[in-house]
């Protein structure tokens with residue numbers, strides 16, 4: 336299955352998603368460093384990060400290195416010609432000339448779509464403002480399958496900043512396509528955007544509540560997100576919702592005994608550290624899963640994997 340760009344999770348069919356996971360599964364030993372691979376030797380990945388990142392950038396770099404490829408790029412646009420006024424289109428043209436695959440994170444929604452129009456090399460969206468984060472969604476789905484066995488029987492609670500959180504935008508689309516049941520938990524100001532909820536409601540039943548306690552009772556997966564402080568036009572609005580939800584052991588003990596907690600990370604105060612070493616915590620495994628899933632994607636978009 337030759338992919339080109341990865342801009343939205345809706346660019347993939349369900350079969351293509353499962354195919355990425357078959358390959359990711361095979362990548363696990365190399366992702367852990369137990370075996371060595373040089374399948375991508377001679378290929379260059381360009382990581383263009385116009386916004387902060389820890390996991391996404393490092394797991395892409397790790398994935399490329401684990402496959403024997405090389406990485407160029409930047410993690411802070413202040414050291415680039417962006418500060419001289421260079422357009423995104425021109426920066427992308429340069430990355431296209433110097434590399435084989437481009438990973439782009441940008442504060443503007445739609446930036447990855449725009450970039451894909453200026454590049455014949457694959458552009459992978461590593462987050463476009465409050466838009467989407469499709470490669471995160473793939474590792475989130477991979478984690479749910481690993482931890483819970485399947486996607487379709489799961490009652491998934493998405494909690495936190497559903498308005499600005501790009502990870503939950505792409506994840507909600509994917510989960511409903513696989514038949515999961517969704518419950519959205521957020522403060523009224525941070526509800527899932529209406530256009531997404533109405534798209535999803537055509538094929539799935541969506542529950543919405545402000546009460547995390549109520550939602551946790553029947554949850555199989557609690558997917559927690561950070562309030563996206565940097566996207567608030569007014570800092571006073573952020574202060575009204577900061578600290579709105581906190582997942583701790585007391586809350587989780589009210590729910591199903593095999594409920595799992597996920598988070599794309601970074602967390603601020605929305606998951607108590609006491610959860611980290613409990614049976615509920617899946618967020619560190621989830622972060623590791625970024626490596627095999629991104630190895631699979633890099634191999635597919637470069638045409639090295641079929």
Ligand code: NCD
Pocket residue numbers: 390391462468471501502560561599600601
């Ligand atoms: C997320 C992001 O950048 O959207 N982080 C990530 O990629 N794992 C979530 C966040 O910043 O809150």
